[in-house]
Amino acid sequence: xxxxxxxxxxxxxxxxxxxxxxxxxxxxxxxxxxxxxxxxxxxxxxxxxxxxxxxxxxxxxxxxxxxxxxxxxxxxxxxxxxxxxxxxxxxxxxxxxxxxxxxxxxxxxxxxxxxxxxxxxxxxxxxxxxxxxxxxxxxxxxxxxxxxxxxxxxxxxxxxxxxxxxxxxxxxxxxxxxxxxxxxxxxxxxxxxxxxxxxxxxxxxxxxxxxxxxxxxxxxxxxxxxxxxxxxxxxxxxxxxxxxxxxxxxxxxxxxxxxxxxxxxxxxxxxxxxxxxxxxxxxx
Numbered sequence: 067x068x069x070x071x072x073x074x075x076x077x078x079x080x081x082x083x084x085x086x087x088x089x090x091x092x093x094x095x096x097x098x099x100x101x102x103x104x105x106x107x108x109x110x111x112x113x114x115x116x117x118x119x120x121x122x123x124x125x126x127x128x129x130x131x132x133x134x135x136x137x138x139x140x141x142x143x144x145x146x147x148x149x150x151x152x153x154x155x156x157x158x159x160x161x162x163x164x165x166x167x168x169x170x171x172x173x174x175x176x177x178x179x180x181x182x183x184x185x186x187x188x189x190x191x192x193x194x195x196x197x198x199x200x201x202x203x204x205x206x207x208x209x210x211x212x213x214x215x216x217x218x219x220x221x222x223x224x225x226x227x228x229x230x231x232x233x234x235x236x237x238x239x240x241x242x243x244x245x246x247x248x249x250x251x252x253x254x255x256x257x258x259x260x261x262x263x264x265x266x267x268x269x270x271x272x273x274x275x276x277x278x279x280x281x282x283x284x285x286x287x288x289x290x291x292x293x294x295x296x297x298x299x300x301x302x303x304x305x306x307x308x309x310x311x312x313x314x315x316x317x318x319x320x321x322x323x324x325x326x327x328x329x330x331x332x333x334x335x336x337x338x339x340x341x342x343x344x345x346x347x348x349x350x
Contacts, residue, residue, distance in 0.1 A: 072198045074318045080207045080276075082314020083214035084269045088291025089298065089306035090221065091265035097238040097301055098258035101162045105146060105170035106266055107288020111177060113139035113267020114279040118186035128191070136267040142173070143263020147256050155252075170285070177281035185280040188271070210272045217268055218307065221261075230257050266291075286329060290317075293336045299346025308347060 088110060095103050117135030120126040126134070146169050154165060190206035225231040236244040237254040245251055269287070270279060277283075290313055298309025316335050320328045340346075 073203065074321070075315060076198050076203050077207070078315030078318035079311060080203070080210050080314070081273075081318060082294075082311035083211050084273045084287075084310075085290045085294045085313050086307040086310030087214050087217060087265050087269040088287060089294035089310040090218065090303060091262040091269075092292055092295040093300065093303055093306045094221075094234075094265065095258050095262040096295075098234045099151075099237075099255045100159075101151065101166070102159075102292075103259070103262070104163060104166040104288065104292075105173060106262065106291065107284035107286070108170050108173040108177070109139045109143055109263040109266035109284070110270035110273075110287045110291075111279060111281065111284030112142050112173065112270070113263075114188075114270030114274040115177060115181050115186055115281070117271050118188050118274055118279065119181060121188060122186065128189070132271050135271055136264050139267030139270070140260040140264040143266075144256055144260040146173075146263075147259035151259075152252065152255070170288075174281055174284070181281060183281060185278040185283075186274065187278040188275045190275045206275055210276075213268070213272055217265060218303075221265070221303075224261075230254070234258055234261075289333070290314075293333060297336050297339060297346060302346070305347055312347075 088106060091109070092103065092106055095101060095106075113135045115135075116138040117131045120134055121128055121131035124131075150165050150169050151162065154161060157165075190204060192205040192209050195202040195204045196208060225235055233244070233249045234254045234257060236247065236249055237251050241251050244254070266288075269291075270284070273279070273287070291310065294310030294313045295306045296309070297312060298305030298307065300306075313336060317328050
């Protein structure tokens with residue numbers, strides 16, 4: 067296994083970067099609204115399928131298709147909040163969970179109707195491969211890492227230097243205090259859903275050339291991202307990134323023994339780690 071160690075680790079970091087983006091998208095929404103959105107995986111799917119459909123079927127240029135896919139995911143996320151969650155303001159956490167699960171089922175059904183049940187794929191943004199140990203990793207996969215890092219950096223700048231980002235941070239710290247300062251909690255919550263969905267959409271676009279995407283693939287992606295957020299510590303963005311990377315690396319090393327059980331075993335390991343430290347690696 068030693069000669070494949072670098073290869074498995076590189077692939078784990080690549081997939082883990084996608085999970086880290088999804089974990090961050092969970093965290094953005096949860097920190098601002100207190101809602102755990104179990105429809106987050108469907109935003110991954112919508113961003114990916116919209117991009118693939120526009121580029122492959124409608125022959126739109128790849129950059130424009132990517133922008134349109136991410137924008138569509140953001141609009142759908144905003145619509146889900148305005149239509150499904152905002153009217154339930156003040157509901158219990160269990161009610162919010164049920165609503166987000168219902169939204170997930172609706173989005174999945176709509177996606178199967180619009181795009182069908184066949185998987186979609188995208189051409190790789192960069193061709194060729196890089197030799198690592200006894201194997202090779204394609205350059206598009208390695209491109210995922212800096213793209214995810216750039217998204218995280220932009221997220222930091224957004225929260226530090228934009229009015230909307232500062233309002234969202236204020237709501238995350240103290241909603242009543244933010245409201246007394248004249249900040250609209252509803253607007254900040256809506257912005258968090260749009261931003262979280264856009265982050266998930268970027269993750270979907272980047273992973274589609276590697277694993278392809280279909281209408282029901284978002285659920286497992288969402289579970290992996292959620293596991294990363296829980297493992298790292300909900301409410302801590304750095305912890306979410308570390309947790310997502312850990313889930314990706316664990317999953318790839320499990321593939322060495324049996325790729326058929328990687329989804330189950332990766333989550334089992336996460337559960338075991340959470341039993342040892344239930345608040346996550348870097349709890350808030």
